Every structure is written in structure tokens, then in C-alpha cells.
Amino acid sequence: MRCAGGSEAISEGQRAAKSPRERILIAARELFYRHGVHAVGVEAIAETALTNKMTLYRHFRSKDDLIVAYVQQLATEGNEVLDRILAENLDSPQKQVDAWVDFVEDVLTNKFERGCALANAAVELDTGHPARAVIEAYKQRKHDRLVELFRAARYHDPNQLADEVFLLFEGARISIQCGGKGPASRVVGMLRGLLASRPRLVEV
Amino acid sequence: MRCAGGSEAISEGQRAAKSPRERILIAARELFYRHGVHAVGVEAIAETALTNKMTLYRHFRSKDDLIVAYVQQLATEGNEVLDRILAENLDSPQKQVDAWVDFVEDVLTNKFERGCALANAAVELDTGHPARAVIEAYKQRKHDRLVELFRAARYHDPNQLADEVFLLFEGARISIQCGGKGPASRVVGMLRGLLASRPRLVEV
DNA sequence: CGAGAATGTTACCGATCGGTAGCAGTATGT
DNA sequence: ACATACTGCTACCGATCGGTAACATTCTCG
Structure with missing residues (x-):
């Protein structure tokens, strides 16, 4: 129940960030993510x-x-x-998909991972909180972009594929912090298998 | 940021529950789930x-x-x-699977659903909190029971199937409260399709 | 009944919460 | 050099937090 207080060492980023506003956002990002928005007081953020x-x-x-x-x-x-x-893989939608999966792998194997910061925030916030609208819009947009990505890569039924991939990713991130580490650690392999075996509109 | 306070009406269950301990656990279940463990004070729980x-x-x-x-x-x-x-479907593992999916459907379509209460709690609790061990053990066990269920129903590769189903379910529950309501609302259909099309060791 | 345990009530503790007043110091641009 | 804007600092506010002391009341059950 105790949050870290002011003993946090000066982060590397703090020196570089000039404006107090930037430093505050950096500190909030760290502390809110690590301990949750309700467990961290404004004073701790200011000090950090x-x-x-x-x-x-x-x-x-x-x-x-x-x-x-x-x-x-x-x-x-x-x-x-x-x-x-x-943008880095404009030559081929398939390379875009692969690069995204690589990114997912990076996220899930980061040992500091404590789940999706946005989902965690949503869990702590009441339904009417203004931040909830931002979170929901982001997740909606993320899902829609997955649909478009899979459509561009000519997958059959990109909507359902995006649903599956989206939910598997979300499930893996939440599972990292509540035990089912097994399934979360195997999800990247699952994703690659899923994407490789899915029917396409044309063969590449 | 404000929690409901003492204005909560007397829940139906409160009259039936005799001992204060039971009433407290009922109140905690309601308030902790609805607002999060950090947003609810002990006084509010006692009053409820x-x-x-x-x-x-x-x-x-x-x-x-x-x-x-x-x-x-x-x-x-x-x-x-x-x-x-x-226990209610001892005659056939397949019926056990179907009944579980029906249960999942009930959970996900409950309009009061705010995600998995255990996962939500894990999000709010620091890594060393004793409740975390309980949560992790439960999720681990749940996953293992899914594996056994799918093995009994003679699915091919019950381990991977359990991984997928587990993560899809977890992803759906977390997604309900952070926007991606689309995918979460379609996950039951996905599950049924997944389970129907999966290879089995023998045909029934 | 009577005795002992469990509950209710009130008032309180120190700590911390989110948030503010007021003023001293420090950049900044002209 | 100057006015202006921003920042730092200290001290404070009322409210609420988790947790406790002391005592009155009720319940339970022999």
C-alpha cells in the first residue's frame, strides 16, 4: 500500500527534459504505470x-x-x-505485419512489463472519468488499424483475424501480471503460427 | 476519484447474511470490484x-x-x-466444454461486468502484496483445468488450445472496460468456432 | 437467569491526501 | 536595465486515510 515516495533516483530522462511540464509527465508515466494512478500522490510525482x-x-x-x-x-x-x-515497411504489407509481431514480442518480453498502461488505468478509473474516453478511443483505433493492416496483407476475413490477434495480445498483457505467465510467454509463437496458417486472398 | 460512500442502499444479500464477517466480505466484493481496492476506504465497506x-x-x-x-x-x-x-455434465467432456462456453457467454454479457475482479486487483497491487500469490495461483490452476478439460474432450494439442482460449477470454474481459467492446462481444462466437473446427483425436 | 463473547458507538490518533496562498528567486526578451 | 513570466519554496488548508481506545450494548448459550 506504500508508494515509493521521494527516494526515486533521478531518472536519466529528467536531466534532458528541460521544461518542468515534460519532467512531470515523465515522472507520472513511470510512477502511475508502476504503482497505479491511485497509489501515487501528486507530491511523489513532483519530487520525482x-x-x-x-x-x-x-x-x-x-x-x-x-x-x-x-x-x-x-x-x-x-x-x-x-x-x-x-512507415518503415512500406514495401510490403506482410513485412508490416511481421514487424508489428516483432514489436509485440519486444513488449511482452520486456521484464518491466506490467501490462498495458492504458488498460491498467481504465481498471482504476470510474466509468465517467474523462481519461476513459481517451483510452477507449485509442483501443478502438488500434483495433481498426489492425483490421486495415490485415486487409492490406490480403488476409481472408481481416475483421475476425484482428479480433483474435487483438484479444490474444490484450489477454497476454494482462496475464503477465496475474500469473498465467505460461500462456503469455507462448503468445508470440501462437501469433506467428496463426498468421502463417491463415488463408489469404492470393498467394504471395 | 470519489467513491460511493455510505449512500449505497442495503443490498439484498445483506439481510440474509447473519455474521458481520460475511456482510463485510459481501460489501468488500461489491465495492472493491466496482471502484477498485485503492479507491474504497474501510469505512465505506463497514457502512455498506x-x-x-x-x-x-x-x-x-x-x-x-x-x-x-x-x-x-x-x-x-x-x-x-x-x-x-x-459436475453437472459428467456424462460427456464435450458437454462440459459447451457448458463452460455458455458460462463464459453469461459472464461477458453481464452488463455489470467490469473485467475479471482478480485481474483488476492484481493491476492495483504491488508485486509483493500477499494477494498477488493467491491471484497467480488461481489463474495458473484455471489454465491447467482448461488443459485437462480439453484433453478429456480429446482435442488435439490441448495445451495450445487452452492457451488460446485462456488468453482470448482474459483479453475479452479486460477489453470490456477499455473500449474494444467490438472484439469482446464477438469472442464467444469465436470460441465456439474455434472449438468446433479444432482437430480431435477421434470423431464423436 | 447469568456470564462471557461478540457487536455497536463515539471519539480520537498520526499520516497523508489533493489543492492553495504568498513570496522569493531566476530566466527571458527587448 | 527593465518588466514580465516562470519557477522554487515553505507553510498551510480541510478532508480523508488506515487504525485504535474505551465503554456501552446486545447476543448467545449453558
Whole structure:
């Protein structure tokens, strides 16, 4: 029940980030993800960001506002990562798919993984919290982009394939922190097998 | 950020439950699930249970102790539900599988569903919390029981099938509360299709 | 009945929560 | 050099947090 307090060492990123606002968002990203949005107080975030509560409240109207910014930051970065993966493999949709699976593998084998930060935040937030809308929009968009990716790679029934892949990924991330580490550790292999054996509209 | 406080109406179950301990566990189950373990204070639980903080602390050494009991209660009930499903369909493993899928459908279409309570709790709890061990053991056991169920139903490669089904289910439950409602609403159909098209050791 | 255990009630503790006032210091651009 | 804006700092607010002391009340069961 205890959160880390101010004893967090100065993160590498903190020196580089000039503006207090950036440092606060970096600190929020770390602490909110590691301990949950409710277990971390604004003071701990301010201290980790090498600033103080007052400056924090000059940039964010309330803690809920900061939570929204935290979630928006994650959603933006998530979209940008996918943008980059797709942009780096413009020559072939199949390579885009493979690159995305490689990325999934990286995420799931990261030993600091504590599940999807957005899903974790949604779990802690009441239904009416403004951050929930951001999270839901992001997940919806992510699913839709998977559909388009699979359609471009000429998979048969890209909608259902995206459903399956999406849910397997989500299930793996949540399972990492609640025991079923077995299935989560095998999901990448499953994904590759699934994608390799799926019918296509044309053979490549 | 605000939890419901004492305004919760007296739940139906509260009158029937005699002992304060039972009432407290019922209240904890409701409030912890709905708002998260960190967002609910012990006082709110005591009031919802039609008792007071002092009595609560006579039955549970601390809030963390109550959280462990809450999680243990959920794990026990989860195991019992599966026990019952299997016991009611002893004549055929295939009927056991079908009955379990029907149960999954009930869970996912329950409009009060806010994901798996155990997974949600794990998200909020630090890695060293004693409740985490209970959660992990339960999920591990659940996965193992799925393997045995599929093996009894003579599915080919019951290990991988259990992995897939387990992750799809977990993914669906977490997705219900963070937007991807589309995929979650279609997962039962996916499961039925998956199970119907899977190779078996013998035809029935 | 009567005795002992379990419950209810109230008031309290120190700590921490989210959030703010006020002022001193430090960049910044012109 | 100057005004302006931003930042740091300290001290504080009321509320709530988890947890406890002391005592009155009720229940249970021999």
C-alpha cells in the first residue's frame, strides 16, 4: 500500500527534459504505470520530476487532469510507434505485419512489463472519468488499424483475424501480471503460427 | 476519484447474511470490484456492510488482510463454479466444454461486468502484496483445468488450445472496460468456432 | 437467569491526501 | 536595465486515510 515516495533516483530522462511540464509527465508515466494512478500522490510525482507540487498545479488543473494528460501521452506514443512500424515497411504489407509481431514480442518480453498502461488505468478509473474516453478511443483505433493492416496483407476475413490477434495480445498483457505467465510467454509463437496458417486472398 | 460512500442502499444479500464477517466480505466484493481496492476506504465497506470500522478490524487485521480475504473469496468461488459446471455434465467432456462456453457467454454479457475482479486487483497491487500469490495461483490452476478439460474432450494439442482460449477470454474481459467492446462481444462466437473446427483425436 | 463473547458507538490518533496562498528567486526578451 | 513570466519554496488548508481506545450494548448459550 506504500508508494515509493521521494527516494526515486533521478531518472536519466529528467536531466534532458528541460521544461518542468515534460519532467512531470515523465515522472507520472513511470510512477502511475508502476504503482497505479491511485497509489501515487501528486507530491511523489513532483519530487520525482525534480520540482514541486505548486509547479505541477500550474501546469495541470488537478490530479485528474494530470491523469488525462498521462493517458493522452500514452495513446499518442502508441499511435506513433505503429506509425513508425508501418512507415518503415512500406514495401510490403506482410513485412508490416511481421514487424508489428516483432514489436509485440519486444513488449511482452520486456521484464518491466506490467501490462498495458492504458488498460491498467481504465481498471482504476470510474466509468465517467474523462481519461476513459481517451483510452477507449485509442483501443478502438488500434483495433481498426489492425483490421486495415490485415486487409492490406490480403488476409481472408481481416475483421475476425484482428479480433483474435487483438484479444490474444490484450489477454497476454494482462496475464503477465496475474500469473498465467505460461500462456503469455507462448503468445508470440501462437501469433506467428496463426498468421502463417491463415488463408489469404492470393498467394504471395 | 470519489467513491460511493455510505449512500449505497442495503443490498439484498445483506439481510440474509447473519455474521458481520460475511456482510463485510459481501460489501468488500461489491465495492472493491466496482471502484477498485485503492479507491474504497474501510469505512465505506463497514457502512455498506451495516456495521462499523471497529468490527471490521476485529475480523481483519488490516485493510491488506481484507484484500487478501476478498481475493481468496473470489478464487474459491471461481473454482467452485467450474466444479459445478463439470459436475453437472459428467456424462460427456464435450458437454462440459459447451457448458463452460455458455458460462463464459453469461459472464461477458453481464452488463455489470467490469473485467475479471482478480485481474483488476492484481493491476492495483504491488508485486509483493500477499494477494498477488493467491491471484497467480488461481489463474495458473484455471489454465491447467482448461488443459485437462480439453484433453478429456480429446482435442488435439490441448495445451495450445487452452492457451488460446485462456488468453482470448482474459483479453475479452479486460477489453470490456477499455473500449474494444467490438472484439469482446464477438469472442464467444469465436470460441465456439474455434472449438468446433479444432482437430480431435477421434470423431464423436 | 447469568456470564462471557461478540457487536455497536463515539471519539480520537498520526499520516497523508489533493489543492492553495504568498513570496522569493531566476530566466527571458527587448 | 527593465518588466514580465516562470519557477522554487515553505507553510498551510480541510478532508480523508488506515487504525485504535474505551465503554456501552446486545447476543448467545449453558
